[in-house]
Amino acid sequence: MKSIVIGVIGxxxxxxxxxxxxxxxxNAGYNVINIGVLSSQExxxxxxxxxxxxxxxxxxxxxxxEIDCRGMRQKCIExxxxxxxxxxxxxxxxxxxxxxxxxxxxxKMGFNRVYPPGISIDEALKDIKNDLGE
Amino acid sequence: MARYLLIDFGSTFTKLTAVDSEIGDIIxxxxxxxxxDTDITVGYKNALSExxxxxxxxxxxxxxxxxSSAAGGLKMAAIGLVEELTVEAAKRxxxxxxxxxxxxxxxxxxxxxxxxxxxxxxxxxxxxxGSDGGNSECVIYNAKMLGEGHIxxxxxxxxxxxxxxxxxxxxxxxxxxxYIVENVMPKINQLNIKQAREKIRELFLKKIIEAKxxxxxxxxxxxxxxxxxxxxxxxxxxxxxxxxxxxxxGEIVVLDVGGATTDLYSIxxxxxxxxxxxxxxxxxxxxxxxxxxxxxRYSATGILKALTKEEITMINLEKGIxxxxxxxxxxxxxxxxxxxxxEEDVDRLLAEMCVYKAMSRHAGxxxxxxxxxxxVHHQTGKxxxxxxxxxxxxxxxxxxxxPKQILAKATNIFRNDFELRPRRPKFxxxxxxxxxxxxxxxxxxxxxxxxxxxxxxxxx
Numbered sequence: 337m338k339s340i341v342i343g344v345i346g347x348x349x350x351x352x353x354x355x356x357x358x359x360x361x362x363n364a365g366y367n368v369i370n371i372g373v374l375s376s377q378e379x380x381x382x383x384x385x386x387x388x389x390x391x392x393x394x395x396x397x398x399x400x401x402e403i404d405c406r407g408m409r410q411k412c413i414e415x416x417x418x419x420x421x422x423x424x425x426x427x428x429x430x431x432x433x434x435x436x437x438x439x440x441x442x443x444k445m446g447f448n449r450v451y452p453p454g455i456s457i458d459e460a461l462k463d464i465k466n467d468l469g470e
Numbered sequence: 471m472a473r474y475l476l477i478d479f480g481s482t483f484t485k486l487t488a489v490d491s492e493i494g495d496i497i498x499x500x501x502x503x504x505x506x507d508t509d510i511t512v513g514y515k516n517a518l519s520e521x522x523x524x525x526x527x528x529x530x531x532x533x534x535x536x537x538s539s540a541a542g543g544l545k546m547a548a549i550g551l552v553e554e555l556t557v558e559a560a561k562r563x564x565x566x567x568x569x570x571x572x573x574x575x576x577x578x579x580x581x582x583x584x585x586x587x588x589x590x591x592x593x594x595x596x597x598x599x600g601s602d603g604g605n606s607e608c609v610i611y612n613a614k615m616l617g618e619g620h621i622x623x624x625x626x627x628x629x630x631x632x633x634x635x636x637x638x639x640x641x642x643x644x645x646x647x648x649y650i651v652e653n654v655m656p657k658i659n660q661l662n663i664k665q666a667r668e669k670i671r672e673l674f675l676k677k678i679i680e681a682k683x684x685x686x687x688x689x690x691x692x693x694x695x696x697x698x699x700x701x702x703x704x705x706x707x708x709x710x711x712x713x714x715x716x717x718x719x720g721e722i723v724v725l726d727v728g729g730a731t732t733d734l735y736s737i738x739x740x741x742x743x744x745x746x747x748x749x750x751x752x753x754x755x756x757x758x759x760x761x762x763x764x765x766x767r768y769s770a771t772g773i774l775k776a777l778t779k780e781e782i783t784m785i786n787l788e789k790g791i792x793x794x795x796x797x798x799x800x801x802x803x804x805x806x807x808x809x810x811x812x813e814e815d816v817d818r819l820l821a822e823m824c825v826y827k828a829m830s831r832h833a834g835x836x837x838x839x840x841x842x843x844x845x846v847h848h849q850t851g852k853x854x855x856x857x858x859x860x861x862x863x864x865x866x867x868x869x870x871x872x873p874k875q876i877l878a879k880a881t882n883i884f885r886n887d888f889e890l891r892p893r894r895p896k897f898x899x900x901x902x903x904x905x906x907x908x909x910x911x912x913x914x915x916x917x918x919x920x921x922x923x924x925x926x927x928x929x930x
Contacts, residue, residue: 337603347839349747349846367603369658374747374839374848382552383658387604398842 338468339389341380343371346404350397353426357393360457361464377408381415390468391421393460401428402441409446421467423460425451473529474914475521476907477514477536477691478698479504479684481543482729484513486521487907488529491918495925498524499902506540510687534691535910539568539698541682544674547573547592551599551608556629558751559655560598563628563663565758567670568700569594570731579612584619592623593678594670597637600630602656609633610640617644624673628654628666649673661752671696699758701909702726702863703735707756708908709923710737713916719924720858723892724905725828725880727821727864729767729804732828734759736854746836746847753852759832764824766817766866767804770797773823791816818876821866826879834890849890855882857892861927863900873899874930898927 340361344354351373358370369387371379380392392412396404405424412418424447429438435452442450449463471492478485485501500521505513522528546569550557557576564571572590575583587595595616599609609629616625617640625648627637634650641648652665679685679694688694696704702724712718721738740753763772774797777785785793796816800806808814834851862868862877870876874897882891904926911919 339604347841349841349843369601371658372747372749374749374846378554379749382555385552385605386555386599386601386655387658388600388606389604 337365337367338391339367339369339387340391340393340464341369341371341384341387341389342393342395343375343380344373344395344397345375345377345380346396346398346400347374348396348398348400348404349373350395350426353397354395357395357457360461364461364465366464377404377411380408381411381417384417384420385415389420391423391464393423393425395426396424396428397426399427399430401426405442405445405447412446421449422447423449423451423463425455425460427453472532472914474911475531475534475691476910477534478701478906479506479510479514479536479538479540479687479694480698481539481541484517485903485906486517487904488521488525488531489907489911489918489922491915494918495922496902496904496907500524504540506683510540510684511690514687514690533914535913536687536691536694537696537698537701537906537910538679538682538684538694540684542570542591543699544569544670544678544697545572545591545593546570546670547575547587547590547595549575549579549595549597549599549612551577551605555658555751556598556600556655559661560596560628562661562754562757563654563666564596564670565760566663566700566703566754566756567667567674568697568703568758569670570760570762578608579615581615581619584615584621587616587621587623588619593681594623594673595621595625596654596666596670597625597627598629598654600633600653601658602631602653604630604632606630606633606636610636613637613640613646614644617646620644621646623647624649624677626651626666626669626673628652631656655751659751661754663754671700695910695913698906699733699760701906703756703758703909704912705905705909705919705923706735706737708912708916708920713920716917716920718920721856722859722861723854723857723880723895724861724863724900725825725867725877727824727862727866727876728765730762730765730769732761732764732824734761734828734832736832736852736857738852738854738857740834740851741849741853742856743847743853746849748849750850753834757832757852759828761824761828761831764827766820766824767800767806770800770820773797773820773827776823776827785819789815789819814871817866818870821870821876822879825876826883829880829891830889835888836890837888851890853890855890855893857895859898860892860895861898861900863903863905868899868901868903872930873897877930897930899930900926901928902926
């Protein structure tokens with residue numbers, strides 16, 4: 337069974353979406369390690385190491401995602417899990433910014449998949465199946 | 471009706487407590503220097519004859535049992551993968567089993583770390599790493615490293631269950647004295663102490679006691695059943711929870727300031743509030759922490775290291791002493807007993823600092839975080855704010871003129887709401903050193919042990 341670490345990054349306490357993601361991915365047959373809200377980059381990475389996870393899915397709903405996610409890929413590399421899949425989604429930036437540009441910024445930061453606001457988790461699930469190989 | 475002789479082979483003193491269940495109380499206590507370097511029975515017999523003298527006649531006991539922290543106690547190495555997760559879980563298992571955690575390693579072991587396990591005379595190695603179904607590469611690598619290093623002490627494997635088969639093969643291949651237990655962290659942030667702790671206790675009884683020259687005492691007594699700190703932890707749990715119709719005293723913290731370490735036990739739920747967000751590795755209900763750098767003699771210099779230059783100057787000015795010199799003197803003469811008022815005052819000051827610092831590390835933390843959804847409370851570690859009682863044990867606290875002054879340093883004296891220290895506890899001292907003894911007695915007669923503890927705790 338493939339393991340995925342999920343959680344809500346930074347000083348963000350939006351728990352509902354997190355529960356939906358947990359439910360959907362578990363039902364899809366993944367071993368979901370849900371570290372919950374108020375999680376730091378280190379919490380995600382530590383959990384991924386112990387659980388030998390293949391993917392970290394970061395949620396951010398409160399607009400500060402860009403600051404919270406900066407340097408995460410570098411930390412993964414330092415921690416010996418540099419080739420792990422990194423996904424991010426939610427309301428990841430402040431205000432109404434052009435999403436193509438936002439996506440570019442997060443891709444540059446080392447994220448493999450970046451999702452716009454309002455997207456269903458089923459969309460991401462397709463990518464997960466694709467990326468991890470069913 | 472039964473008579474019990476309860477013994478603690480401590481690093482310095484062999485302490486004896488005699489209990490008569492008919493009277494329902496302690497009938498006598500005695501102690502003598504521990505003589506483990508030569509023949510442990512000598513010190514025991516001396517203490518025993520003193521005990522008989524106090525009672526006034528020789529007495530036959532139905533049960534003679536002991537706990538021990540002699541010959542360095544139970545020295546363990548805790549190995550895990552990530553520091554905040556399996557390393558911390560392994561550490562907590564060792565501490566909960568009454569061990570001294572001499573070495574702590576994370577990630578892949580290197581040769582010099584394996585050498586340290588040998589040179590530090592470690593008694594038992596606890597090897598953890600990976601949640602169940604998670605990382606197994608690291609524990610397998612580490613088991614091989616232990617094999618290559620010819621580690622000949624017991625190795626308890628409490629890591630990823632998916633690695634068990636491979637680990638067993640390695641134990642076989644390298645002829646290691648290996649044991650398999652349940653994962654100490656089966657899921658991320660979930661702590662599973664029980665089975666590993668039982669195995670450690672079993673190994674302590676079977677192997678370690680013998681290796682330390684304590685076994686020969688078993689010709690004289692029934693058996694050595696526990697490492698001393700575990701006996702104390704059991705007593706604390708009983709005292710807090712109660713037994714059958716006899717009520718406990720509620721959630722407690724026990725402070726033991728010794729010459730080499732400051733031990734802290736808390737028996738409490740990690741959190742009782744519904745409005746906080748709790749993160750991090752799960753906290754045990756009965757938690758023990760040991761501060762190896764905070765002590766009255768051997769580790770007195772650690773107190774100094776914890777102070778800033780300004781604090782040192784302030785203490786010196788306020789108390790009219792040279793704290794650095796006082797501490798160094800105690801570190802050089804570990805047998806020193808205070809002989810005048812000034813020395814007593816300095817000892818009290820040091821004990822206060824040990825208590826303050828140790829509680830800082832033991833208690834949980836609460837952060838207030840402002841989020842777009844309003845302010846939320848974020849808790850890590852144990853919330854001790856509603857603890858019923860703080861109990862002091864260990865020479866410096868019991869013998870102090872005003873023990874409350876020392877114990878109060880465990881509370882929130884600086885009104886720092888960031889640390890979840892006890893707020894308004896009652897204060898007690900374990901004046902008759904009965905905690906270890908009642909931990910032992912609780913194996914036979916928990917009700918009696920509880921009654922005696924409640925009777926002998928002195929309110930201060």
